[in-house]
Amino acid sequence: MNQQRPNGNAIEIESLVKVYKGAVRALDGIDLVVPAGSVFGLLGPNGAGKTTAVKIASTLSFPTSGTIRVAGIDVVAHPRQVREAIGVVGQVSGVDVNLNGRENLRLQGLIRSIHGRELKQRVNELLEQFGLADSAKRVARNYSGGMQRRLDIATALVHRPQVLFLDEPTTGLDPEVRTEMWQEIERLTHEEGLTILLTTHYLEEADRLAAKLAILDRGKVVATGSPEELKQELEGDTIHVELREDAPDGTIRVALENVKGIRRLDHDVRCLRARVEHGATAIPLVLQALESKGLAVDSVSVSRPSLDDVYMRYTGREFARADEEGARQQSPAGEEKR
Amino acid sequence: MKELLSHSLTMTDRDLRRLARQPWWIVVTLVQPVIWLLLFGPLFKGIANIPGFHAHSYIQFLTPGVVIMTAFFSGGWNGMATIDDLNRGVVDRLLVSPLRRSAFFIGHVLQTSVSIIIQAAIIVVLAYAMGAHFANGALGLLVLFTAAVLLGGSLNAVSNGLALIFRREETLIATLNVFMLPLTFLSSAFMQQNLIPHWMQVGARFNPLNWAVQASRSAISSGTDWGSVGTHLGLLAGLLVVCMAFATRTIHTYQSSV
Numbered sequence: 001m002n003q004q005r006p007n008g009n010a011i012e013i014e015s016l017v018k019v020y021k022g023a024v025r026a027l028d029g030i031d032l033v034v035p036a037g038s039v040f041g042l043l044g045p046n047g048a049g050k051t052t053a054v055k056i057a058s059t060l061s062f063p064t065s066g067t068i069r070v071a072g073i074d075v076v077a078h079p080r081q082v083r084e085a086i087g088v089v090g091q092v093s094g095v096d097v098n099l100n101g102r103e104n105l106r107l108q109g110l111i112r113s114i115h116g117r118e119l120k121q122r123v124n125e126l127l128e129q130f131g132l133a134d135s136a137k138r139v140a141r142n143y144s145g146g147m148q149r150r151l152d153i154a155t156a157l158v159h160r161p162q163v164l165f166l167d168e169p170t171t172g173l174d175p176e177v178r179t180e181m182w183q184e185i186e187r188l189t190h191e192e193g194l195t196i197l198l199t200t201h202y203l204e205e206a207d208r209l210a211a212k213l214a215i216l217d218r219g220k221v222v223a224t225g226s227p228e229e230l231k232q233e234l235e236g237d238t239i240h241v242e243l244r245e246d247a248p249d250g251t252i253r254v255a256l257e258n259v260k261g262i263r264r265l266d267h268d269v270r271c272l273r274a275r276v277e278h279g280a281t282a283i284p285l286v287l288q289a290l291e292s293k294g295l296a297v298d299s300v301s302v303s304r305p306s307l308d309d310v311y312m313r314y315t316g317r318e319f320a321r322a323d324e325e326g327a328r329q330q331s332p333a334g335e336e337k338r
Numbered sequence: 339m340k341e342l343l344s345h346s347l348t349m350t351d352r353d354l355r356r357l358a359r360q361p362w363w364i365v366v367t368l369v370q371p372v373i374w375l376l377l378f379g380p381l382f383k384g385i386a387n388i389p390g391f392h393a394h395s396y397i398q399f400l401t402p403g404v405v406i407m408t409a410f411f412s413g414g415w416n417g418m419a420t421i422d423d424l425n426r427g428v429v430d431r432l433l434v435s436p437l438r439r440s441a442f443f444i445g446h447v448l449q450t451s452v453s454i455i456i457q458a459a460i461i462v463v464l465a466y467a468m469g470a471h472f473a474n475g476a477l478g479l480l481v482l483f484t485a486a487v488l489l490g491g492s493l494n495a496v497s498n499g500l501a502l503i504f505r506r507e508e509t510l511i512a513t514l515n516v517f518m519l520p521l522t523f524l525s526s527a528f529m530q531q532n533l534i535p536h537w538m539q540v541g542a543r544f545n546p547l548n549w550a551v552q553a554s555r556s557a558i559s560s561g562t563d564w565g566s567v568g569t570h571l572g573l574l575a576g577l578l579v580v581c582m583a584f585a586t587r588t589i590h591t592y593q594s595s596v
Contacts, residue, residue, distance in 0.1 A: 021595070058434045061596045083436045094431025096423075098356040110348040111437045113341065139359065155431075 009072075010036040010163045010195035011057060016066035018052050018219075026052040028219035029066070034197055034212075036162075039189050041210025041227075042199040043307070045319060047326030048216040050199035051091055054167045057197070058088045071162045084112070087156030091167040095152050097141040101132045104140060104155050112159040126154040130184075146177035153184070164188070166198045170205060178205075185209055201323055203307040215311055217322070222314040227307060234305040234313060236263065237279035239286060241272045244296040255293040259285050266312065275309070345438045349445020354452060356419075364453060371408040371461050375400065378528070379468060391530055393559065394471065401465040402554040403527030405486050408461065409454045410547055413490035414518050416450055417497030421507050429502070433593065443585045446498050447491040447578075454490045458483055473560045481557035481567055485550040488574035492546065492581040493518075499585035502592040521547045526555075549573050 011034035018027040027049045034040040042050045055061035057068055059079040068075045071085040088094075096104055105126055109119040127133045130150040135143065140151060149169065156164060166185070170178040186209065188194045200206050206213050207227045214224040223230055246269040256262060256274070261282050264275040276282035279302035290297055311319045357363065379397045386396045393399035423429045432442060462472070462479065472478055497514060504510050524541045525548035531539055542548040553570035556562050 055596060060430055060434050060593060062594060080436055083434055086434070088431065088434045090427045090430050092425070092427030092430070094427040096352065096356075096428050097426060098359055099352065103352075103355060107348060107352055108435065111345060111432070111435045113344070 008036050010034050010070070011040075011197060012067075012069045013053070013057065014067045016053070016056065016068060017064045018049075018056060018061070019064045026219055027056075030216070030219070030221045032214055032221065032224075034195065036195050037189070037193050038211040039185065039196045039198055039209050041206040041213035042197065042216055043201070043203065043206040043210075043213050043311075044199075044216035045201055045323035045326045047218075047330055048201075049219040050201075050216055051167055053216070054088075054090075054165050054197065054199055058086055058165050059083055060088075084159070085162045087159070087161035087164045089152050089156045089164070089166050089169060091171065093148050093152045095140045095143075095148050095155065097148075098139065100137050100139050101127060101143075101151050102136040104151060105158055108155045108158040114159060122158060126157060130154045145173055146180065149173060149177070149181060150184070157188075161194070163195045163197065166196055168199055168201065170200070170202065182208060203311075203319060207307055215307075215314060217311075217315045223310060230307065230310045231305045234275065234309055236275060236277045236305070237282075238303050238305060238309050239274045239276055239279055239282060239300065240303070241274075241286065241290070241300045242298045243270050243272075243290075244298045246270055247295050251293050251295060252290075255289045255295060256286065259289050261285070264313075266316075266318075273312075275313075279303075342438050342441055342444075345441035346444035346448065349437075349441055350448040350452075353419075353445055353449035357449065357453060364456060367408065367412055367453075368457055368460060370411070371404045371457070372464065374404050374407075375461065375464060375468065382528070385529070388533065390533065393530075395469060397465060397468050398470045398559075399530070399555070400528065401461065401470045402482055402558060403525075403551050404465075405458045405461050405482060406489060406547060406550045406554060407522055407527055408457050409486035409490035409550075410493055410522070411518065412454050412457060413450050413493030414497050414514050416446055416494045417499075417501035417510050417514070418507065420446070420498045420501035421505065421510060424501070424505055429592075430596070433589070439589050440582065440586050442589070443495050443498055443582060447494050447582070450490050450494040451487045454486050455483055458486050472558045474557060474562060478558035478562070481571065482554040484571060485554045485574060488571065488578050489546060489550040492574070492578045495578070495581040495585040499581075499588040502588040505592075521545050524548070525551055527551050546574060546577050 011032065013030060013032040016027050016030045019025050030053065042053060044050050052061065056063050057070055057075060059075050059082050063076065070082045073081045073085065075082050096107065099107065102123060105123040106119060109122060114122060127136050130153065132147065132151060132154065135147065140148060143151065153166070153169070169185070170181050173181060182205070185196065185198070189196060198209060210227060212224065212226050214221045216222070252267045252272055253265065256265060259282070261277045262274050263277070266273045274282070274286065283300060283302060287297055287300065308319050315322065375397070379400055382396050385391060386393060386399070420429065466472070500513060501510055504513065524538055524545050526534065526542060527547070531542060534542070549570040553567045553574070557567050
């Protein structure tokens with residue numbers, strides 16, 4: 001079932017644009033190639049356009065322009081064939097809470113023309129695999145959040161799809177459950193050779209799960225590569241300094257103007273973050289420079305580049321801040337729900 | 339065709355399981371018709387004495403009206419469940435599966451038909467106990483049930499289609515109220531057609547609810563005009579087809595807006 005196109009790409013997106021009524025440009029010409037058999041992460045803050053991209057690639061929504069092929073099939077010309085090849089776990093769970101676990105799985109199987117013994121066997125297999133065998137007869141309304149998510153993923157796998165879309169699969173889950181979910185996702189790619197397109201606004205999640213990722217910001221892909229590649233492009237370290245008091249306008253920049261080895265400096269009145277060649281050498285110089293301008297330092301730390309730094313480099317914004325901003329601009333109901 | 343049937347029955351099965359887990363819902367929807375029978379029946383008992391009123395008793399006259407109205411509202415409010423499905427992501431999950439689009443609506447219509455038949459049967463038994471007579475035996479009741487199912491099914495399809503367009507409970511409730519209530523009273527459900535004001539008689543002629551009331555009342559009364567029954571049932575069947583076509587189109591509207 002998991003056969004792929006000769007070129008080995010599970011998803012190919014070219015110049016995808018999506019403009020919503022009211023002229024909201026959710027996607028502004030994105031290009032993406034997702035190789036088969038691995039987890040591809042679509043990382044971006046709230047409102048970046050991740051969910052829109054998934055909705056279009058999974059045939060739910062229509063593109064304004066651009067070409068999208070999933071499992072080698074054009075999603076606009078042949079949505080039905082694409083639907084046979086994909087499984088989708090949306091941001092809002094697709095579990096029917098009025099049905100029990102087994103009924104939810106059976107429903108998905110029947111829609112995909114799997115019947116009788118074959119269906120029964122597959123349903124049992126999935127219940128077992130996702131630790132739901134004991135709760136198969138309980139109505140999904142009474143499942144915990146983690147169980148509902150597991151059932152959600154299981155229902156997307158009944159027909160053994162080639163490509164699985166996971167739209168923010170761990171949003172709203174407890175940290176413990178999140179870790180469990182990560183293990184499950186890793187297992188799916190390693191053991192079943194599934195291609196997974198995962199969207200997330202957790203840097204840590206993208207870092208851990210994605211073999212390759214694309215960073216999406218305001219409807220554009222700003223960077224692609226493996227998490228390692230992206231981080232290595234940023235040579236050196238990051239120094240974070242927190243001041244004891246707010247600094248007067250401009251003083252931070254003036255203070256650090258002549259410090260050698262600072263490649264990039266971002267700051268507000270209280271915190272600063274400097275990209276440097278070598279953290280250990282730069283720290284004393286930075287501290288000295290700040291003290292000389294009367295800026296007392298509260299704490300200082302040095303770190304290897306993170307995806308946050310990668311995001312910062314390409315967008316000039318801090319990820320967490322962009323995420324909050326994006327969340328504020330959107331309806332309280334959820335990301336990109338219009 | 340085989341696939342369409344299989345998908346439709348799968349959806350019906352899903353809806354019926356949901357219904358079976360909330361059996362109180364059938365009881366809730368029966369409260370209104372029972373009130374009509376128990377209160378309107380005695381309240382307007384004297385109507386049967388008006389010159390030119392043909393039925394033996396008002397209960398006799400009112401029963402088909404109550405059955406049809408119950409089916410009308412049963413079907414009409416069905417879109418609320420679809421709004422719930424939309425909010426829970428169930429609709430999106432179904433739309434990215436190879437489910438035949440019309441099966442989504444056929445499934446709902448079949449489920450509504452089952453609940454309408456259960457409700458109609460209960461009302462008929464109750465009315466019988468209160469002294470209503472049913473002419474033409476099983477055939478009369480068959481026409482009554484068919485008219486109820488065709489009308490309820492049509493309303494069901496419209497309601498589910500509107501749910502996909504509006505996607506909000508408030509808008510759906512407001513819209514349904516705007517046309518369901520007037521249609522109820524612009525009919526001969528409570529009063530014989532030739533005894534209501536002329537402008538209402540004209541309006542009633544184009545009112546599907548009235549088609550269903552006329553057909554079923556004629557079929558369970560003596561002196562049935564079978565030609566008129568057939569015409570009205572035909573009109574109702576046509577309405578169901580039109581409503582299904584409308585509903586199926588709303589899926590595209592929905593997908594264009596998400």
